Each structure stands twice: as C-alpha cells, then as structure tokens.
Amino acid sequence: MTSITSVTRAPRLSDEVARQLTAAIRSGEFAPGARLPSEKELAERFEVSRMVVREAMSRLKSDELVDTRQGLGAFVSAEPGKSLFRLEPDPAIVKDLHDIFQLRVAVEGAAAGLAAVRANRSELAAMRACLREMKVSVAGREDDIEADNRFHATIARASRNPYFDRFLTFLGANLHGAIAKARSNTAARHPSSVLAVQAEHEAVFAAIERRDAPAAEAAMRRHLSAAMERLGLGPFTGARS
Amino acid sequence: MTSITSVTRAPRLSDEVARQLTAAIRSGEFAPGARLPSEKELAERFEVSRMVVREAMSRLKSDELVDTRQGLGAFVSAEPGKSLFRLEPDPAIVKDLHDIFQLRVAVEGAAAGLAAVRANRSELAAMRACLREMKVSVAGREDDIEADNRFHATIARASRNPYFDRFLTFLGANLHGAIAKARSNTAARHPSSVLAVQAEHEAVFAAIERRDAPAAEAAMRRHLSAAMERLGLGPFTGARS
DNA sequence: ATCTCCAGCTTGTATGATAACCGGTCAGCA
DNA sequence: TGCTGACCGGTTATCATACAAGCTGGAGAT
Numbered sequence: 001m002t003s004i005t006s007v008t009r010a011p012r013l014s015d016e017v018a019r020q021l022t023a024a025i026r027s028g029e030f031a032p033g034a035r036l037p038s039e040k041e042l043a044e045r046f047e048v049s050r051m052v053v054r055e056a057m058s059r060l061k062s063d064e065l066v067d068t069r070q071g072l073g074a075f076v077s078a079e080p081g082k083s084l085f086r087l088e089p090d091p092a093i094v095k096d097l098h099d100i101f102q103l104r105v106a107v108e109g110a111a112a113g114l115a116a117v118r119a120n121r122s123e124l125a126a127m128r129a130c131l132r133e134m135k136v137s138v139a140g141r142e143d144d145i146e147a148d149n150r151f152h153a154t155i156a157r158a159s160r161n162p163y164f165d166r167f168l169t170f171l172g173a174n175l176h177g178a179i180a181k182a183r184s185n186t187a188a189r190h191p192s193s194v195l196a197v198q199a200e201h202e203a204v205f206a207a208i209e210r211r212d213a214p215a216a217e218a219a220m221r222r223h224l225s226a227a228m229e230r231l232g233l234g235p236f237t238g239a240r241s
Numbered sequence: 242m243t244s245i246t247s248v249t250r251a252p253r254l255s256d257e258v259a260r261q262l263t264a265a266i267r268s269g270e271f272a273p274g275a276r277l278p279s280e281k282e283l284a285e286r287f288e289v290s291r292m293v294v295r296e297a298m299s300r301l302k303s304d305e306l307v308d309t310r311q312g313l314g315a316f317v318s319a320e321p322g323k324s325l326f327r328l329e330p331d332p333a334i335v336k337d338l339h340d341i342f343q344l345r346v347a348v349e350g351a352a353a354g355l356a357a358v359r360a361n362r363s364e365l366a367a368m369r370a371c372l373r374e375m376k377v378s379v380a381g382r383e384d385d386i387e388a389d390n391r392f393h394a395t396i397a398r399a400s401r402n403p404y405f406d407r408f409l410t411f412l413g414a415n416l417h418g419a420i421a422k423a424r425s426n427t428a429a430r431h432p433s434s435v436l437a438v439q440a441e442h443e444a445v446f447a448a449i450e451r452r453d454a455p456a457a458e459a460a461m462r463r464h465l466s467a468a469m470e471r472l473g474l475g476p477f478t479g480a481r482s
Numbered sequence: 483a484t485c486t487c488c489a490g491c492t493t494g495t496a497t498g499a500t501a502a503c504c505g506g507t508c509a510g511c512a
Numbered sequence: 513t514g515c516t517g518a519c520c521g522g523t524t525a526t527c528a529t530a531c532a533a534g535c536t537g538g539a540g541a542t
Contacts (some may be wrong), residue, residue, distance in 0.1 A: 010502095012525070014299060040491065047528045051292065054493090055299040062299060062300040070493045071534030085326040085411045099402045102355075103348070106405075110347030161340045163328075164347075170326045253494070279523060290496045295524090311524045312503030 013048050018056035019048075025065055025076055035067065036074040087174045097178050098233045104171045105224040108152065111159040111168060112204060113213040119158035126154045127205050135198060151201060155208070155220075158213035182231040193230060200226060245469040254289050254453045259297035261287075266306055266317055277307065277315040328415045338419050346410045346465040349393065351444060352409060353461035360399035367395045368446050376439060381415040392442060396449070396461075422473040434471060441467060 021042075024030055024144055036042070039057070043050040057074060060066045068074040087100065115123075130151035134144055149172070156168045200223035207216035228234065262283075265271055277283070280298070284291040298315060301307045304325055309315040328341065356364070371392035375385055390413070398410040441464035448456035469475065 014525090016477055018303070040492085051526070051528090053293075054292075055296060057493095058296040058299045059303040062259070062303055068493065069534080071536085073492060073535095083328065083411070083414055085408060086324060096404075099404045101406065103351075103404045105345070106348055106351030110343075110350075114343075161343055163337075163340045163344045167326060167344065169320075173320060174324065174492080255494090281523080292497090293495070298524095309524065310504085312505085312522080314504095314523060 013046075013052045014055035014059075017042075017046055017048065017052055018059045021056055021060060022063075022065065025060075030076045032076050032078050034076050036076065038073060079144065094233065097175070097182070098228070099223070100175060101228050101231075101233055104168065104175065105221055105228070107164060107171070108168055108224060109217045109221040110159070111156050111164045112208065112218035114161060114164065115155045115158035116208045116211050116213040116216035118160040119155075119208055123154055123158040124209060127151060127158075127208070130154065130163065131198075131201055131205060134201065148197075148201075155204070158208075179231060182233070196226065197223075254287075255296035255300075257415070258283075258287050258289065258293055259300045262297060262301060263304075263306060266301075273317050273319050275317050276313075277317065279314060284407070288424045300334045335474065337399075338416070338423070339469070341412065341416060342469050342472075342474055345409065345416065346462055346469070348405060348411055348412070349465060350395065350458045350462040352397050352402070352405045353449065354454040354458035355402060355405065356396045356399035357449045357452055357457035359401040360396075360449055364395055365400040365450060368392060368399075371395065372439075372442055372446060375442070389442075396445070399449075422474060423474070437467065438464075 021036075030036060037045070039050050039053045042053045051232040055069065057066065061068060064077050067077055100121075116172050119127075129159065130147045133147040134151070152172070153169070156165045159165065200219070204216060204223055207219050248405070262277075271277060278286070280291050280294045283294045287294065298307065298309065302309060307315050308318055324444055354427070360368075371388045375389040375392070393413070394410070397406045400406065441460070444460040445457060445464055448460050
C-alpha cells in the first residue's frame, strides 16, 4: 500500500454556502444595500435545505456582511466589516510584515508602559523566571523562544487591559509563521545577537520593576525595533520607499 | 403622546445565545480544548430550540472560537481568535470603554509620530484645512465633530501604514456610538473645553509640521488623554481599581 | 380619494426525523 | 488471556414541515 494520504473530510455544506455567498458579495455581484434572494430561493439554488442557508447567513451576519430583518429579507451591509478587524492569514509580502510589526511595536510598547504601573508581584516574578530561563537555555532552542513568548505575554497581561492583551495575542498569532520563516531566511543567530536580546529584555524588565513607565515603553520599543532589524524588516520609523 | 422613545426591537435569540457562549468561553468558564455541552443540552439550558443553538455555534465557528466534529461534539479552540479581532458592538461598561480608548491612545499616538516623519504636503494641507474649519464652525455643531474626525483620519492616513489606518478606523467605528452617548451624559461642552481641544489639535499639527515625531506622539497622547477625561473615562494611565 | 384590513411574502423559531460519525462495550473466538 | 468485530448510545449534520411574527402592497370598504 503505497502513497497513502490523509483522507479529505467532506466539508460542511454550510461552510461551502457561506464561502460562495461571501465571494459573491465581495466580488460585487450583490451591491451594498441590495437585497439577497430569499432563503427559500437560495436553498433551491444551492440544492440544500433552508437550514443550511440559514447557518451560512448566520455567519455572514456575524461578519456584518449582511443584515437581515424579519419580514423584509437579507441585505448586503453598506460598509462590510467595519466593526471587524481581520488580517490575511499569511502576510507574505515583506512590506505588510513590516507594517504589522510596526503596529505591534506601538501597542506592545504602550503595554509595557502600563505594566510598569500596574504589574503585581506575581507577574514580576513570572517575568523574572522567563529571563532566567532564557539565560540558562541554549540559544536558539525551542524552549528559548517559548520563554521569550511567555515573557512578552506576561507583560501584555500585566498591562491589566484585556484589549491590549487580546490584540497583542492576535498580532502575535498572525506574525508567528512569518517570523519563523524570516528567521530561517536570515543568517543563523550569532551568539552576539542572543546576548543583545537578553540585554534588551533585561532593560525592559528593569524599567518595569522600578515602575518607570516611560523607560519601560522606550526599552520595549528599542527591543522590538532591534528585533525587526534582526529579521531584516528595517527599523521602527523607517524611510521606506 | 408624551415621552415617545425609539422602540427596542426584540433581539434574535441566536444573537443572545452566541453572546452568552462567547462570554463564557472568554471568561474561561470553558477552558481551551474543553468540550462544550451538547447542542441538545444547551438548547434545554437556554430554553430555545436546537436550531437556535446551532446558528449561534455557527457564528462561534466562524470566529474560530470553537471547533466541532461530527459525532464527537464542540470543543473550545486552543487559541481563540487567531485570525480575527472583534469587539463587542456596544461596549456599555465604562471600564471597557476606558480600555478600548486607551488602546486607541497608544496606536494613534504612534500614528502621529509616523505622520510627522512621512506626511506629504497635501496631507499637511488637509490637516490645516480641518483645523481652520473647526475654528470657524460653531462649537458642538455636527460639522465641527465631522471635521474633528477628518483631522484624525488624515493623520492616520499620513502614517503611511495601512494597518494603523485600518485599525484606527475600526476602533473609531466601535467607539463612535459610545462616545456620543458619553458626550450627552457629560455636562455640555464648555467654551473653555472647545478652546482646549483646538489648542491640543494645533499642538499636534505643529509638531507634525516641523517633523518632530516624539513631540507629535506626545501631543497626540495628551490630546486623547484629555479627551478621555472630558468624557469621564479617567486618564491614560490611571490607577483604576 | 383615502383609509382599513388582509393575503402573501419574508425571516425567526420550534419540532421531529434520518444519516453520518465517534467512542466504548462486550460477546465471541483463538 | 488477549484480540477482533459487531453493536449501542450519544453527538453533530442535514432535511422536512409547521407555525409565529413582521412587512408590503393591493383589494375592498368608506
């Protein structure tokens, strides 16, 4: 038995219907404000039950692409996705990567400033533990970058602003894959670079520990800006193009 | 017929179920990876039909909060909200409003800093026009706050980072209603407050015009922080609770 | 001409049934 | 004992049908 592969699970019908409707709306086939065909008609057109159409519509409503009113019908939203922020799953273009990272620098810098004011004892201890872990671990090992991520996550949480926390988690998840790729493209980390990272982290933590918000923000920005350059993305405020 | 008010349309049941489930997941009541109660059980608990639960689940799936598998059940995603960032449509709680506004302060401050470096001549002219318009318009008029919004939007665009622009537009759309409400609750704007706003705007613009990024960022933060206080939301770095 | 009311469309909700799928149980067998 | 495989209960996915509630437009009454 050669060339076995993982079976492709049959996609849910509602997913497929939602996908096609979304594409139709985004392509302009249904103009903003226009009325969509009725659920009954869509069900017949897609050859599915009305319930499948309703589940697909439910998703479009949650994405604010359509708006339904009982007795009237479903209408394409005037401003699709105005209250929804979503990034492309894999920003391959370097410029996008740069811009997203720049946004992260701004937000995480501010988060560090807040953390300097608000971090409690246990959060400080958690940061300290991460620093120690990174120092003893062999540079470039898995647990090394894992502790790195935890250090940043702890600061985000210590900002005591769940929106900072959530947004940074969101950005981090979107950047993760691209960063890993950029890392492998870049020359292997020099020992000097590892030392620099450690020094930057400690500068951030020192400022937080002594409750110096502006210094913490500045240190975090320096750290992330340096990280951008290490990844070959240019500095925070770059005179790009 | 006295004291007429806009009728409150009965909310859809699936919206309410989705809201409660989302809150339960975000609050950690259902840990990541945990299995949710079955649709049948949820339907009984919420006292709705199973179909309503399914529509709510469909929304959570599209938000990547849960993942369902036929025959097994629905499970909380390991990393909720990985490729999607959304806010509750109407943050009524003051603390949420404060936290979201704080995020805006951080991002828009950085955007002003970038704009100081990157704004071109036409963008500077647009900002200047907004300032002039706000000065001559009667304080508190519609066109006044409209020019205000345009001033901020121009700065966001001048940052030349579409993600800053998009994210600030997104936050603005989410804060708009709440701000309007907070405004009406607060005592009517004093003329002195109007003058203060104008002075803050001009400080921001002056720093951008002379290409002083740190000053532009600081001025924007001062402006937005003052705006938060005018709306009764407390300062940027507040020792809340 | 204007008003009232209702038929007929829409979406929202409920109910019941069937199919596909999964995990565990347990009799049957070597 | 240890393994296999059919079976069972529970779950999601889908379908079909019915009724409730909201809206529109026109027939019919005034």
